[in-house]
Every structure is written in structure tokens, then in C-alpha cells.
Amino acid sequence: VAEVPLRSGALPSGSLASWREVAEALDAGRGLEETLLTVSVPEDLAVVVTEAIADCVLAAEQRAIAGVLTDTSISAFGRLMLFALQGTPALDVVTTNYDRLVEVHAARAGVRVDSTFYGHTVGRFDPLLSREELLQMQRSSGRGRKSSVSQRAHIRLSKPHGSLDWYSRDNQHYRSDLPLGGSRRIVAPGGNKYRLGYEVPFDVHRARANEAIDKASALLFIGYGFNDDHLQTHIVERIAHVPTV
Template sequence: MADVNYKKQAQDYYAKAPTIILGSGASAAHGMSGMGELADYLVAHMDVSNLSTVDLDVWENFCGILADNVGLESALHKVSASEELTSRIVNATWNLINKEDLDVFQRSLQDNDMFPLSRLLEHMFKSSLKKINIVTTNYDRLSEYACEQRRIHYYNGFTHGFFRQLAEPTEITSARRANIWKVHGSLDWFQSPLEDTVALSNILCIPENYQPQIVTPGAQKYQKTHLEPFRSIIQNADQAISQAGSYFCIGYGFNDEHIQPKLMAACVRQRKPITIIAYSLSDSVRNLVLDGKAENYLAIERGDKDDQSIVYSSKEDTPFTVDTNIWSLEGFLSLII
């Protein structure tokens, strides 16, 4: 009976035109680095030349904390990084993720079916929907690539072209559109020498006198997101969450203060349904959703092997295992498309 229930539950939640929430797990499926790999890269490749003695001490302390198996975000919260040190961490992060992002783009040129997200969006637009909202904490451009592969117009805060400037949502019109709200910034966002934010398409290195506008973990994250364009993007993401009929979380760990408070309020107060798929459900998902007060949820993670999934449903008293891959987006689409 559970087998029938979860399939119908997945379809019912999907029929409510979900806002899609992408976390790092969605990009990890395409080989992008997560926090662990980023921490290793920073330790190995960070440019510490000509740093002040104080900054060097902070950096060595930070590396020592990481060596004690503390996660990257927690480690960055434990040190007080100067503006210069933070800038170098941002640049090193950009260098790693941008290279991986461009590698994914190159692979996608050879494989028109590379992104399951493409098929999901295309299927959603076969309905009467005019707009789909995607909220993501990721810096990469995989959402944009997925849209472009299926000729889906999108808006992500900027005008079109190679040198893009901030634009209101009403400036860019199309019959159907995906909105991509990148609450922690994007690889192609930079602060220019004029101190405004511009977006530069698929460049190989950081231009001179330009600063990447990505928000790395740590205390700086909360200061930076009070500034534009982050403030407007987060407001739009909040609105997308508030207005959604349901939520579809892909590889999202519920560890971001910019998204999950409003998300959980909607799931608890308004009983809005939520679907979560991931390689492994985070402790935050278990605490906030499975053991929390969310009343309508379907959460799925990988079992002992790729073609096995563990299903947690608000309609069932205990989790159960199915011998098929429905924990990945590729696999889950078989339930709803």
C-alpha cells in the first residue's frame, strides 16, 4: 500500500506547481565540489602571499580548525577574517567553482539530455504555467544551462548579453519564463570599478579591478546579503516561497538562514506540501521536516546502493525502502513525468 501512496503523493505535490529549491547536492550530481572539496582546495591553493602577520595567523588558525574535521562553514564562523582575507577566500572559491562550471558547460555541448532539470522545467511548462521559480544557494550556472538546452527563457536579475546590468523583473518579458533566484550570488556577478554589480558571461578569470559577487560561508555572509543585489534577490526568493503551492527541494540540506525559515513557516503554518530528494538527507532535514511539525512531506534519500531508495512520508508511520532509484532527480522524474 505504501508503494502506491508515495507515488500518488509525489504526483499530487507536483501538480501544485512547486517552487524548485536547489542545493549543493543538485550540482554535485554533475561533479561540482561541495563544502568538503572546497575546504581542501582552499587549504591547498589559497594565495597567502603578502598577507599581514595578523591575517596569516588567522589563516593558519582556520586551517588548523579544518584539520580537526570541523566543516567549512563552522570553521569560517570561528575565525574573524579581515576584508583582504575574505576577498582572497572569495577569489579562490571562484577559481575552483568557475573551472568546474565551465567543464560542465563543455560537456553539455555534447549531450543535449545532460540535465534532468531541463526535462522537469519543460514538462512543467506543458501546463498553463507562465512562470516557474527556482531558488538556489549555488553559485554555478547549471540552472541557466538547463534552461538554455530546452529553449526556456529565464530571468536571473540582469539584462541579456555579455556585459549585463541589473534589471527589474518587469524589464524582461516573455510568454513563459523561469525565474532563477541566486541568493548567494553567481559566478558571473562582479562588483565593477564603478562599484555597481554587473554580470559577465562565461569568462575564464576574474577581470582586473572586479570583485566576484559570491557570498562564501561565515559571518560575512550575513553582512553582504543586506546589500544589493542580494537584498532584492532574497526578497524575490521570499516572495516565490510565499506564493508557491508546494516545494520541490533537490539536494538542499536546509542549512541556510536565508531560505529555510520562510520555507518551514509555510510548511508548518500553512501545511504546504514539500518534496525533498537527496543523496543523503541532512540532519537539518531530519530535525526540521521529518521530526518537526511539517504535516505534508515526502523525503527520499539513497539506500545502500544507487538503485535503492529510502522513502519518508507524512502518510506513513515508518520509513520504507524501495528497490529503485528515485532519490536522484533523474530517477524521481519517473514518478511524475
């Protein structure tokens, strides 16, 4: 309610009228997601709301990341990843959050991440090259030595709602901690949430997340609300067949 009017000076009167309706609902105590699903919000206003949401999450994320990186011990989630990877070369992690906390926990624990982007300072969206960065050459000892290629232990990270470090420009999709300009690629609450979930790169992450759920031998949920249309059908089906916590 405080931020959006500061950012919406160039919006047409119709969009501002829609925002007043949203603001009244928020002031009355309704939740943001519920409100944006019931009030019709024009595309230009949706962009402004998404920017405000991204900046709000970013501020909270920075405080959380500082805590993870300054802690003298590996976090509980980092230890969990290390433990799980003792029994499998790859662990699927699915998050509908926009923050980079999973990636930071993994880095703090020394766990590699397949994020579907390859490169470092500015990563480009390419699921194949992202996987290939995890390959390593192994040579057997003794006579007739042979070489083989295997994957380093890692997590396969799926973020069907996008991430604060995703950007798109000229039909190219990037991941970077640098402020590249333009809108961050996140699926914010609202009426366009379902449609955006079928755009690149959200669609690849949604499909990968659902494939991971369908093939899972067990499921662990941490702080999940069981209310996301992109994943729920697959989750309900799989819970009936595998151990779940």
C-alpha cells in the first residue's frame, strides 16, 4: 500500500483505480494473493506490483543470507543436503519461493547446483550446458586404464515461480546477482500467475519439478502450503504412494 503509489506515477487512471480497489481490500485485512486473484489488475499495474514484491523479498533475503554466511557452522538444510547425497548422485529440490536461500545453503555446504543456467557472473539459460558443468572425468588405475564420465553429487533445483536473479531480454534468459535492469522474472500472485507459469523459463522448471515429484521415492516438505496449481495435482498423486514427511 505504501510502495505501489510511489512507483505508479505514469500509470493511466484506469490502473490507478484498480490499485485503489486493491489497497482498500488490503487495508481491510485481506491477503495480497487472495486480493489479486479477485480484483482485475491491468498488465501495467501488475508489473509495478511485481517490482514492489521483488524488492520486499530482496530486502528480507539479504538479511537471511547474511545470517547463513556468517554462521560458523553449516546450516541444518545444508547438512540435510550432504546427508541425502550420500545415497544418491542427485537430489531434487523444488521451491516456489523467489529467494536464493536454497542456493546459498548449498554453497555454504559445498554442494553443487544444477539450476538450468550455465556460466557465473551472468549465466545463460541452457539446461543441457548446466548439467554438463557437473560432469567429471574418472580414470581407472592399473593396466588398460579406461576413462569414464560421471556427474558430481549435486542438487537439481527447480523454481517454477522464478527467482530474484532471473532476467529476460531480447528473448534471452539470464541468471545473475548483478542488477541487469528490466523486470525480475518472478511469477507474482494474481490472475496472470497461471499463464506466466507456461512461459520460458518457468515452463521448464515447472515440468522438471513435476517430473521430480512423479519419480520421487520419498517426499520431504518444509514450510509448503499445498495450494499451488502448478504442482498440486502431481503432489497429491505421489503422496499416496511414497513415504512423506
